Structures are given as C-alpha cells and as structure tokens.
Amino acid sequence: MTETGSDRDGFTEEQLVGEGVTAGIVRIGDTVRRPVRSFTTTIHAFLAHLHSAGFTAAPVPLGIDEQGREILSFIPGDVPRQPLPAETATEEVLIALAQLIRAFHDAASGWMPPPGAVWGGLPGAHVVGLDPVNGEAELVGHRDYCPGNIVFREGLPAALIDFDLAKPTTRLYDIANALYWWAPLLHKLDRAPAFTDLDIPRRVTVFADAYGMTDRQRQDLVPLASRMVHRFHLTARAAADLDPVFRHFWEAGTKDRMPRAEAWIVQEGPDITARLTHLTPDRPR
Ligand SMILES: Nc1ncnc2c1ncn2[C@@H]1O[C@H](COP(=O)(O)OP(=O)(O)O)[C@@H](O)[C@H]1O
Ligand SMILES: [Mg+2]
Numbered sequence: 001m002t003e004t005g006s007d008r009d010g011f012t013e014e015q016l017v018g019e020g021v022t023a024g025i026v027r028i029g030d031t032v033r034r035p036v037r038s039f040t041t042t043i044h045a046f047l048a049h050l051h052s053a054g055f056t057a058a059p060v061p062l063g064i065d066e067q068g069r070e071i072l073s074f075i076p077g078d079v080p081r082q083p084l085p086a087e088t089a090t091e092e093v094l095i096a097l098a099q100l101i102r103a104f105h106d107a108a109s110g111w112m113p114p115p116g117a118v119w120g121g122l123p124g125a126h127v128v129g130l131d132p133v134n135g136e137a138e139l140v141g142h143r144d145y146c147p148g149n150i151v152f153r154e155g156l157p158a159a160l161i162d163f164d165l166a167k168p169t170t171r172l173y174d175i176a177n178a179l180y181w182w183a184p185l186l187h188k189l190d191r192a193p194a195f196t197d198l199d200i201p202r203r204v205t206v207f208a209d210a211y212g213m214t215d216r217q218r219q220d221l222v223p224l225a226s227r228m229v230h231r232f233h234l235t236a237r238a239a240a241d242l243d244p245v246f247r248h249f250w251e252a253g254t255k256d257r258m259p260r261a262e263a264w265i266v267q268e269g270p271d272i273t274a275r276l277t278h279l280t281p282d283r284p285r
Contacts, residue, residue: 018079018148018162021245024069031062033069040070042117043163046108046140047072055107057100057159075159077151083192084147087155091206094182096156098210101145101178104160105171109139119167123246124239132176132227137168145178172217176225179204180232180261185225187260190253200268201275208276218276222269229265233258 013026013033025034044061051060059072080088087093142149144165151159179185183203188196208218236254239246 019082019146022164027074030074032059032072032074033065033067034072036064036068036070037120037164039118039120039164042113042119043166044070045114045117046111046166047163049111050104050107053107053110055104057104058163059161072161075151075161077153077158079149079151079161080147082147084195085192086194088147088152089192089194089198091203093156094203094207095210096158097145097150097178097182098207100157100160101142101174102211104142105139105174108141109171111140113140113168120164121167122165122235122239123243124235124237124241127238127242128231128234130227130231130234132224132231133170133173134224135170138170139168140166141169141171141174141177142166143169143174143177145174145181147181172220172224173228175207175211175213175217176221176228179207179221179225180229183207185229185261185265186257187264190257190260201272204272205275213276215277219273221276222265222273226262226265226269229258229261233262 011028013028016025016027016032018025022034025032027033044063047058047061050056050058057075059075062071062073065071142160142163142165144162145160149160149162150157151161153159176185183200184191184195185200191198204221208221213221236246236250236258240250240254241247
C-alpha cells in the first residue's frame with residue numbers, strides 16, 4: 001500500500017495507492033492529502049454534516065493545505081485489495097458492512113446539498129447518460145463500495161473512505177452498489193477464490209436483514225441492480241476510450257467481466273428476489 005516518500009517540514013509523505021484511479025494521494029501523520037477536484041468543497045460539506053450527525057466512520061474534512069491539496073483525517077485500519085482476501089468472505093463481514101451503510105444512510109438522509117453543489121462521476125458516465133435509478137433522490141450516497149474504499153478494524157468493516165463518486169441517489173442504489181462488490185453480484189469466474197462457491201442469494205438476504213431493507217426495497221433490488229450492472233458495462237466501455245487508466249481496466253478484465261455479470265444477474269435474479277421477498281413476520285414495510 002505504501003512507499004517511502006519525501007520528507008517535508010519534518011513530516012514524512014507516504015504514498016497511498018488504491019485502485020490506481022487517483023494519483024498523488026499521500027499520508028502525512030494523521031492526515032491524508034488528495035488533489036482538489038471540482039467537487040471537493042461539496043464533499044467536505046457532506047463529510048462535515050456526517051460527523052455533526054454522529055456518523056464518525058468517515059474521514060474528517062480538515063481544509064486545504066499550502067500546496068492546494070484537500071486534507072482529510074487518516075482512518076487507521078486495514079484496507080483490502082482485489083482479489084478480496086478469504087477472511088472477508090464471512091457473513092459477519094457482510095452484516096457489519098450492512099450495518100455501517102445503514103448508519104451512514106441514516107446520517108446522510110438529513111442533509112440537503114447546498115445550492116450549486118458539484119458532484120463527481122466516472123469518466124464515460126456522461127457519455128452513457130442512462131440513469132439506473134428510477135425516482136427521486138433520497139440522500140447523498142457513497143456509490144463506490146469497492147474493497148479499496150472500506151477500512152477494516154479487527155476483521156470487520158469499520159469506516160468508509162473515498163467519497164469521490166458520492167452524489168444524490170436512493171438508498172437502494174447504494175445498497176445495490178455495495179452488493180455488487182460484496183455479495184458479490186458477479187459470475188463465479190469473476191469472484192475472488194473464497195467467494196466462488198458462496199450462496200449469493202443467501203448473502204443478499206443476510207445483507208438485507210442486517211440493513212433492515214423494506215419489502216419495497218427487496219422487490220426492487222434485482223431490477224435496479226440489473227440496470228446498474230448494464231450501466232457499469234456501458235460506462236466502462238466509454239471510459240476506456242477517454243482515459244488510459246480505465247482503458248487498462250477494460251483490457252485487463254472489465255470487457256469480459258461486465259457482460260458475464262449482466263448474464264449472471266438475468267439467470268440468478270429470480271432466485272435472489274424469491275429469497276429476498278420470502279415473507280417473515282417482523283420485517284419493516
Ligand atoms: N482517509 C483515509 N484514511 C485511511 N486510508 C486512506 C484514506 N484515504 C485514502 N486512504 C488509502 O489510500 C487508498 C487510495 O485512496 P482513495 O481515496 O480510495 O483513492 P482512489 O481514488 O485512488 O481509489 C485507499 O484505498 C486507502 O488505502
Ligand atoms: Mg478508492
């Protein structure tokens with residue numbers, strides 16, 4: 001994860017590398033410095049709201065440094081990389097993640113973005129245009145629960161980082177994104193080894209119970225996730241034409257993984273919905 005960096009003003013700069021999307025991320029002491037983007041001011045306001053609402057499992061926004069970089073608190077713990085390690089394949093991990101996201105959503109839902117709020121997005125998203133979400137935004141979601149954006153402590157998901165793709169969306173879209181990475185909603189061939197033979201419909205149900213998904217959300221999950229995966233496919237292809245980092249991701253596997261994921265969800269979707277909507281007496285409506 002880290003390399004030795006330069007020494008500046010008595011502090012060592014340690015390079016931080018995630019999925020390789022954002023260059024120039026460093027750790028200095030208890031802080032992380034990241035390049036400022038058009039959406040940084042909006043995200044700082046959102047992160048400040050989360051903390052004031054009592055959700056502390058996200059970086060604290062600490063302003064801009066003398067080099068014009070955003071300053072965030074460093075969150076101690078372990079950040080997994082792909083392929084996901086075997087110890088992250090347990091249902092305890094899935095339950096802790098669902099509870100973390102539920103707490104995040106409950107804090108996020110009280111925030112109204114300021115006028116002129118600016119949001120990020122993947123390169124290619126504007127080309128595709130298509131929105132997987134039907135209906136009104138309910139909150140600002142994280143929208144990118146990939147392994148490199150979850151900090152684990154004592155073996156369980158403990159905090160969320162990297163809010164670069166956060167924007168107004170629905171709870172259900174954010175849930176679908178988390179399940180895409182962590183159920184995961186992928187063909188066997190594209191899962192990390194420890195996830196290959198897991199019962200994915202069961203895992204989706206475990207997540208749903210831990211989050212407290214409503215009957216409506218359970219009914220709507222698979223149709224939404226299908227649209228989301230289709231859009232991931234189109235966006236990844238468009239991004240490959242626009243950005244060399246995404247061109248590399250496409251050639252290195254996305255071009256095979258996304259059509260397989262689309263076909264997989266068509267095949268498995270009915271079973272997922274059937275198990276998710278199997279009535280139990282004490283479920284929120
Ligand atoms: N606030 C933070 N606390 C702890 N680790 C962080 C923090 N921000 C970034 N990192 C580390 O740096 C990596 C890359 O940062 P991230 O913000 O996810 O950028 P990218 O856009 O490249 O995914 C993360 O996967 C994580 O290991
Ligand atoms: Mg990241």
